[in-house]
Amino acid sequence: MTKFKTQCIGLFAAIPLMAIAAPAQAQSVIGSGVPASTAGNSQERPIGFAEQVPATAALVILTQNGELLDVPGLSMTERGAVETAIAAEGFKGKLGHSLKLRGIGQRPLILIVGTAKPDDKGADWREAAGSAVQKLMKEEVELAIVGAPDPATMTEAALGLALGQYRFDRYQYDVDKSPASQKITIAGAGASEAQALWNGRHKHLAEGVRFVRDLQSEPANALYPQSFVDRTRAAFSGIPNVSIKVLDETEMRKLNMGAIVGVGQGSPRGSRMMVVSYRGASGPPLALAGKGITFDTGGISIKPNKGMWAMKADMSRAAAVMGATLSLAKSRAPVHVVAVAALAENMPGANAQRPGDVVRTYGGKTIEILSTDAEGRLVLADAVQYVADRYKPFALVDIATLTGSVGRALGSQYAGLFAREDAVADRMLNAAEESGEALWRLPLHPAYAKAVRSDIADVKNSGVTDAPGASAGAHFIGYFIDESLPWAHLDIAGVDWNSSSRPLSPKGASGFGVRLLDQLARDWTAD
Ligand code: BES
Ligand code: ZN
Ligand code: ZN
Secondary structure, eight states, X not given: OOHHHHHHHHHHHHHHHHHHHTTTTGGGOOSOSOOSOOSOOOOOOOEEEESSOOTTOEEEEEESXXXXXXXXXXXXXXXXXXXXXXXXXXXXXXXXXXXXXXXXXXXXXXXXXXXXXXXXXXXXXXXXXXXXXXXXXXXXXXXEEEOOOSHHHHHHHHHHHHHHTOOOOTTOOSOSOOSOOOOEEEESTTHHHHHHHIIIIIHHHHHHHHHHHHHHHSOTTTOOHHHHHHHHHHHHTTOTTEEEEEEOHHHHHHTTOHHHHHHHTTSSXXXXXXXXEEESSSSOOEEEEEEEEEEEOOTTSOOOSTTGGGGGGTTHXXXXXXXXXXXXXXXXXXXXXXXXXXEEEEOOOTTOOOTTOEEEOTTSOEEEOSOTTOOHHHXXXXXXXXXXXXXXXXXXXXXXOOOHHHHHHHTTTOEEEEESSHHHHHHHHHHHHHHTOOEEEOOOOGGGGGGGBOSSSSEESXXXXXXXXHHHHHHHHHTTSOTTSOEEEEEOTTTSEESSOBTTBOSEEOOXXXXXXXXXXXXXXXX
C-alpha cells in the first residue's frame, strides 16, 4: 500500500474528533485545529543479530583495509569476484569510501564499506554502518551487515544503522515510496551477546536520539509547550522509577518565575516547566536543564524572516535532556538524574514583554530585558534556580541553542562548553570523546561577567559589550548558579541542525546531546 493511502485512512479517522470540536470550542482553539498529519513516520528497518547471513539479503561488508576476513554468506566464487572488484578499484577500506557491486552470485547487491579512520586511528564501525544504510535507503531488500569482528563492534554498527536511517516523513503524503523498511541483520560470531548488549543499552540510546529528532523536526503549529509535555509523558509511560512534575503558568507565577512566564506572555500557548526524575540509584541527582523555546520569533525584538523557520528547533535541548533521561531510564542505568525542560513560545503580541522590561526570577534576582530575542537565558534562569533549590543536585549541566555567536566561533563540528572548574570541563570533554559528540571549551573569563551588569536590575540579558556573545550568555546563566555547585553550560546553536546529511545524522535535526548526556550521567555519579 502506498504511503498516501495509509495517511488518508488516518485523516478520515480524525474527522469525527474535529466535528466534535466545532462550534462551541471554536473560540478556544489555538491555531487552526486541523492536524497536518495523523500518521507517524514511515517504518524504519528493524535491526537484529544472527550468526548466519539470511539467504536473500543484500550484503554489506565492513572492512578496515580492503581485505575480506571470514565473510559469512559468500561462496568461494562470489568471494573471488568481490576480491577482484576491490583490487580493480584500488579500494583500501578508508572511512567514507564504498563500492557498490551488482550481479555477483545470488545476492541482489553487495556494498563494500571502509571503516578505517584517518592516521591509523582504528575503525569507526558506527559511521561506516550509518553511511551504508543511507546509501541503501531506496533498496527495497533485506540487508545483512558483516565484518564487525566481535559483539561490541557489532553493537556499535547497529547504533550507526539506527542513527543513520532516521527519517522524518510523516507530513509527506504525495510520495510513491517511503524509504526501505526491510529488516537488517548484523551477522557474525557472538550474535547473541551483541543482541544482549543492544537490548541493554544502545537500542535505548537510539530511541532517545529518535525522540529528540522527532520533536525537533516538528513544526511549531504541532509542537508547543503543552504538546511537548504530552509527547514526553507518553514516551516515559510505564517506565519504572520515573516521576514527572509539570508546572503551568499559574503555578509558576506563584513561585515568582517571572522570566519564563514573561517569555511566553506574548503567546496564547502558555509556558510550562517540566521536570522528569529517574531514580536508578540513591543519593543526590545530576541535574540536566534544557532550553525549550518551541518557536523563537525573537519576540518584540523580532528576527528577520531569513531562516526564521529553523527556530522551530529552538526547543531541541529541552528534548535532549528528556531523550537522555529516556535512554537512561529505559536501559535501567544505575544513576539518579533530574531533567528540566524550560518551555515557552517567544512571540510578539499585544501582551508580549518589551525591551526595557524588568522581570523577577524564582530566587528573587531581577533581570532587565534589553533584547526579547535573548530569551533562552531567561527561561533557563528560572529553571536552573528551581532545580538547584528543589532537587539539591550534586552537579548541574544546562544545554541550550543559546547564541548565534557559538556557531560563528566553532562552526558545525563542535558545541561550546563552559565550566568554572577544570575538573568539570574534563568530565564533559571525556564524555564527549566517549560518546562521539564533540565539545570545545570556551572562556568564562571573569572580565566578561561585566557584559551582563545592568543599570537598573541585577543583570541584563544582552547589550553592546566587548565580551564574546557565547561567553556573555554563559556568564548570565552562571549568575543564577551558586559557585559551590559544579556546573557546566553547553551552547550548541551551531550543531543542532545539519544542512546536509552525515553518516550518523541525516539532513535536518541532529538530536545532539543525547549520547553525550547519557554517557556523562553514567560516568558522573554522586560520590
Ligand atoms: N535561538 C537563538 C540562537 C540561535 C541562533 C539558535 C541560530 C540556533 C541558530 C537565540 O535565542 C538568540 O536569538 N540569541 C541571540 C542573542 C542576542 C540577542 C544576545 C543571538 O544569538 O543573536
Ligand atoms: Zn532568541
Ligand atoms: Zn532562542
